[in-house]
Amino acid sequence: MLHTVNKSPFDNSTLETCLRFARQGSAVLLIEDGVYAAARDTAVSKQVQEALTSVSIYALKPDVEARGMQNRVMDGVRLVDYGGFVDLVVEHNAVQSWL
Amino acid sequence: MAEATGGGVAKRFLYVNRKAPYGTIYGLESLEVVLIGAAFEQDVSLAFLGDGVYQLTKGQDTKGLEVKNFSPAFRALEDYDVTKLYVEERSLQVRGLTASDLVVPVQVVSAERMAEIMEGQDVILSF
Numbered sequence: 001m002l003h004t005v006n007k008s009p010f011d012n013s014t015l016e017t018c019l020r021f022a023r024q025g026s027a028v029l030l031i032e033d034g035v036y037a038a039a040r041d042t043a044v045s046k047q048v049q050e051a052l053t054s055v056s057i058y059a060l061k062p063d064v065e066a067r068g069m070q071n072r073v074m075d076g077v078r079l080v081d082y083g084g085f086v087d088l089v090v091e092h093n094a095v096q097s098w099l
Numbered sequence: 100m101a102e103a104t105g106g107g108v109a110k111r112f113l114y115v116n117r118k119a120p121y122g123t124i125y126g127l128e129s130l131e132v133v134l135i136g137a138a139f140e141q142d143v144s145l146a147f148l149g150d151g152v153y154q155l156t157k158g159q160d161t162k163g164l165e166v167k168n169f170s171p172a173f174r175a176l177e178d179y180d181v182t183k184l185y186v187e188e189r190s191l192q193v194r195g196l197t198a199s200d201l202v203v204p205v206q207v208v209s210a211e212r213m214a215e216i217m218e219g220q221d222v223i224l225s226f
Binding site for chain 2: 011
């Protein structure tokens with residue numbers, strides 16, 4: 001399963017809920033304001049680091065760059081472009097868009 | 100509370116920004132309204148709380164999104180005599196940011212001080 005999260009983790013509980021339901025081996029793609037969760041040294045980075053032990057976490061590069069977060073992305077979170085987004089959709093049996 | 104000026108009455112306007120840029124239109128719209136207030140020579144202040152602090156981060160590059168990067172416009176506010184930009188300290192801290200990560204000089208203030216600033220206004224517009 002591929003999960004997408006498009007809300008800031010500081011403004012909304014979407015990421016937290018997604019991570020509670022994301023099973024081992026699934027992928028989480030952070031898009032739009034969701035990419036703030038990929039930053040180092042924040043109040044949620046520990047939660048994201050813990051999640052990285054069981055799920056793959058990606059962040060959409062154009063959204064990261066638009067928000068000036070390109071130099072703050074934590075180790076373990078992989079950046080993908082729009083083509084990479086398509087590849088993730090194709091690779092997984094289903095997509096859950098957490099809104 | 101309003102002060103009389105040469106051309107009329109200037110009121111104290113505070114624009115409260117609580118949304119990250121680009122995910123919603125609030126940040127850009129707020130800036131438009133700020134410039135209108137400034138054009139009418141009002142006493143304008145801006146407050147950034149919560150995800151609103153993200154509007155001011157350095158290094159924004161929106162080419163990949165094909166939307167306007169409006170962060171440079173904050174640097175132009177000085178030309179409109181808008182120099183009172185207040186950022187709440189804890190909002191920066193939980194996001195791993197400091198004042199040096201922001202595109203313009205700001206006053207970093209406690210929540211208590213921010214509440215005082217809010218109390219001292221004639222008009223508050225929240226985005």
